[in-house]
Amino acid sequence: MKQGSAIAGMLILAVLAGSAAVRAEVYRWVDENGEVHFSDRPRSGANTVRVPKAPASAPSDAGRAERQRRLLEAWQAERLRKQEAERRAEDQARLRRRNCAIARDNLRQYRNAGGVYRLNENGERVFMDDAERGRLIAQWEGEVARWCD
Known part of the structure; x- marks a missing residue:
């Protein structure tokens, strides 16, 4: 089950990374069952995750x-x-x-x-x-x- 939630977490991180221009911060936390979660909203015990920005020079x-x-x-x-x-x-x-x-x-x-x-x-x-x-x-x-x- 932990592997499935890790994959889901990475998927959420990828989606949030795609919208990094809209939301500048992504938060990560681990719940009481040891599952990792990601969100664009702060939560107690959550750490800010640095999301790499998309390349600035897209082909013209x-x-x-x-x-x-x-x-x-x-x-x-x-x-x-x-x-x-x-x-x-x-x-x-x-x-x-x-x-x-x-x-x-x-x-x-x-x-x-x-x-x-x-x-x-x-x-x-x-x-x-x-x-x-x-x-x-x-x-x-x-x-x-x-x-x-």
């Missing part, structure tokens, strides 16, 4: 506004950095998807085509042999591995 409105402005600017700059990073990541993902689709399409064409040819300098068709076609298939397999997940 101008200082608070400046701190809020700096925090807001820092938050906005961080938000812009994150948005830019997200945009770059989206651009990279879009590029990867596009290149993957191209690589898969070319690989499919070289694997499935009956005869693969290229045009020479005269615009004539020159059909590829199996070795040249195999090199192109290997090249596009590498591109698929590079661009596709």
